[in-house]
Amino acid sequence: DRVMTQSPDSLAVSLGERATINCRSSQSVLYSSDNKNYLAWYQQKPGQPPKLLISWASSRESGVPDRFSGSGSGTDFALTISSLQAEDVAVYYCHQYYSIPLTFGQGTKVEIK
Amino acid sequence: QVQLVESGGGVVQPGRSLRLSCAASGFTFSGYAMHWVRQAPGKGLEWVAVIAYDGSNIYYADSVKGRFTISRDNSKNTLYLQMNSLRVEDTALYYCAKSGEVAWLYDYWGQGTLVTVPS
Numbered sequence: 001d002r003v004m005t006q007s008p009d010s011l012a013v014s015l016g017e018r019a020t021i022n023c024r025s026s027q028s029v030l031y032s033s034d035n036k037n038y039l040a041w042y043q044q045k046p047g048q049p050p051k052l053l054i055s056w057a058s059s060r061e062s063g064v065p066d067r068f069s070g071s072g073s074g075t076d077f078a079l080t081i082s083s084l085q086a087e088d089v090a091v092y093y094c095h096q097y098y099s100i101p102l103t104f105g106q107g108t109k110v111e112i113k
Numbered sequence: 114q115v116q117l118v119e120s121g122g123g124v125v126q127p128g129r130s131l132r133l134s135c136a137a138s139g140f141t142f143s144g145y146a147m148h149w150v151r152q153a154p155g156k157g158l159e160w161v162a163v164i165a166y167d168g169s170n171i172y173y174a175d176s177v178k179g180r181f182t183i184s185r186d187n188s189k190n191t192l193y194l195q196m197n198s199l200r201v202e203d204t205a206l207y208y209c210a211k212s213g214e215v216a217w218l219y220d221y222w223g224q225g226t227l228v229t230v231p232s
Contacts, residue, residue, distance in 0.1 A: 040218055042158075049208055049222035050158065061220075093158055097217040100172045102148075102160040 002027050002096050006105035012113040019081040021108045023094035028074045031098065038098035041070055041079045045090045086112060115139040115221045117209050122226030125199055133226055135192040135209030143187035146212040148219055149194050151205035201232045
């Protein structure tokens with residue numbers, strides 16, 4: 001199984017400041033035949049289902065603000081919120097869709113400092 | 114717009130069974146793989162099972178294999194999860210999720226239905 005490990009578990013950032021969440025996979029999620037990283041990021045606000053923010057490690061979904069960006073390849077990835085807004089308070093999960101069983105990171109809670 | 118509405122959750126004693134349903138609308142249900150993902154209270158996300166668009170391929174998490182059965186009725190636009198031999202650790206909010214163009218990546222989720230197995 002591909003174990004996904006996020007760091008930190010929680011993060012408090014001032015409004016307008018940068019927030020960075022890291023995600024490490026126990027095995028590569030880069031598929032050699034198409035050179036794509038099978039890694040996604042989800043945002044979950046309290047009382048809501050998760051929302052897909054980024055797929056293929058760095059491809060923002062339609063409607064997602066451009067302050068959200070994803071980076072990385074192979075086993076190490078990051079989600080960056082360039083200028084934290086109040087509405088970004090949530091738990092963020094990385095997720096690998098490279099292989100079964102599909103697995104998530106444990107989540108990172110982002111709060112306002 | 115895509116809508117996924119789960120139902121069937123409730124309180125059930127350990128060892129008993131429950132069947133969850135997910136009614137889908139707003140897209141061609143028969144064209145997409147569908148998943149169940151669960152979230153224990155205050156915890157993270159755990160993938161449970163996936164079924165291919167035509168039911169031809171099914172996969173389960175080890176934690177539910179042999180106890181849960183995922184199925185679908187494309188004529189009714191409905192996804193199911195039959196849960197047998199329920200355990201305390203199965204207590205969770207169960208989401209159904211639609212795959213996108215990639216079968217193992219979910220792009221839409223329902224609001225979830227809560228299953229509680231008391232100790």
